Amino acid sequence: MTNAKILVAHISEGDADEAIRKVRKVNEKSGPFDLIVVFSKSCDETFEPNTDGLPQLLLISSDKDNNSKSKKINENVTLLHSLGIYKLANGITLSYLTYPSDALQEQKKNILDEFSKSDSQIDILVTKEWGLPISERCGRLSGSEIIDELAKKLQARYHFAFSDEKNFYELEPFKWESERLSRFLNIPKYGSGKKWAYAFNMSVGDKELKDEPEPPNVIANPYKNVITDSNKRPLETGTEALIDGDQRLPANRAKNENKKIRTILPSNCHFCFSNPNLEDHMIISIGKLVYLTTAKGPLSVPKGDMDISGHCLIIPIEHIPKLDSSKNAELAQSILAYESSLVKMNYVKFDMSTIVFEIQSERSIHFHKQVIPIPKYLVLKFCSALDRQVHFNNEKFTRNAKLGFQLYDSHSSKEYSDVINNQSNNYLQFTVYETSEANPKIYLATFNASETIDLQFGRRVLAFLLNLPRRVKWNSSTCLQTKQQETVEAEKFQKAYKAYDISLTEN
Template identity: 50%
Template structure:
């Protein structure tokens, strides 16, 4: 037919037999199988089934670092998911397996034994190795932060950039205060499904994703300070065990921000002395993101750490509090929220799912509208 050529994106209406074997509702054509084998596309988009959205877990090609995703999108404006957002780097994409896929690959269906197999047929040992300590991978189609999840709560999205998006928080910690008539608790989330920012990629400090996350963070800090006279606390977890990296941003009244150190010290004491099975917290404080020791820590892809960034104003350099931990240590995932809840004297709002934090979908939609109104002059994507 034609010589082998690697493609980044392949679009066909008809499914291949190999991929159709993973879905009982469609049939395939062997010619598409041959095209896929010869082109090894990074993304294979299908639209043969206009009534449903389907995404197969990524798989690799033998003797190659290329991986393929197969996605069927539903008809435009149908009741099923008809849009798919992704980021693709066409420069040097074959140097290694993409970081978000390397731990969640399934056997290549084009090289697999004939016969249909369901997703559940791939055991945890087959996918992830036999280590009982290793966390089972969550695929983008099941991740509540990923666009590819048909159940993603996109009604909470405030702004969408090229590499990340801004969304209001589920069960917000903060409460409306002063001129801010909305909660203001928000998240910045990479579009790409990664556990932490530094996955060993080249030129980490200059990466487009890192720059956009920083731009989103500073834009919210500016809104909080300039429009509502509020300070800001940002916390984030960088860990190989995290499902999908994100930053949580919370507006804090300026009269409380000076007590952040006290609130942090209290929670560190409780974490280290009372809950002895937790990873021990020992925070270093940096007065600049350009501090050489700080850059060496975050520039090491093997490091795992918890970080707070505390902005008193939008003009002054923030204070950065960073505590390293071992990847297999038990980490209190609510630690950041506990610190800020104590700081803001809101102990009943530590748990996002508590009755005082829960919002109806209508309330969440109203929250987004009010957030967007306050944020419109600062939105980096507008």
């Protein structure tokens, strides 16, 4: 059993000489490497950078017009095209598929046939595109089921993708049923300003080390996890939650509806006052049954006279996963009163419309509503933004529940009441307030509790509507604030909301 030191990099033909010079310096300082793998969008046999002093180099090209499998350019440089499996003399086996997304579906049969011929254990998988579960996990609107099938078949120890040329992404390690560990990384292009080269050690020999220590940050296998979301943090020992903005559902949802899900206790719920880690510096108002807090990683941004993001959450103080309006009318009325007060503040004080998003599910942990101010001129574009995301959800994210939204004209309509008062219904809902006086428009889509839902759906729709694509993920560097910034935001919000705060008039 030996270890191989490997470097993976992403460069373009135009930057090859400069990038290779930097690779040489890295090899001198941190090497020597046993293998260097370079992905390049477009190169051919004339692509021959100066590789003197470097170890074996595999150059993988995504030039879709070149269908050759492999070609030795010189003594230590091999050029790989399209797709295939390449075994090195030291025992490392690398599999590659460089087709762009538009060619994957066209070539699906050929791709799967090609890789079904081999029973080799794959150490490294290189693809241009990402698979769907990991793509959805980090808030991307792309991904291929063909890559999913390939990842599940090959179960490579390292999977490198290159379609995002601007951002480095590394997923925590995860396990397959065979106990084999896998890691996924996206490597951006040289010149992006991000980490364009990645070095690692890999054991090479008859078999991988079975008794090597398990990394402390192993996560659930994303290819077997039925919930599609990008944000995850532990809530209690042995239990994880996936978070969208501040929406949490158990990550270990049973594939079998009869399998019980571990209950999250109030002391471990990020919305409950009994949790010692409650971020109370973000609280705006506390009523008898409900409290109001600013959003972690807000979607909206200050605009015009509004010097706050305005993105906030209405949260019941009681630890309830789902609101039953028929049995808890007082709580439902209190939530709606908070909602109305925020709509009034946004419209009267800041000349803004409001959209409220919620998920009602028996598998939720703590029910809440997200309230987001919207410029009035954008309200008329809401339907097209919703239709667009429904299309992505239903056509591209094929694991998700198929959504179809029904429009209701008011909270008091009989048809709407019949849906929300039926406790067997689980649903996603948008409430669109153009003004503070007119009846809102309510868009509601039901789903089965056993179905997968995209917890980021509401945020995706509103990020597109607001033209804020970089703010889809609440925990992105674009959205996250320091504790001081969060405190200032809450104080400004509290000051703006004071004249509308219903907790000041509650008995």
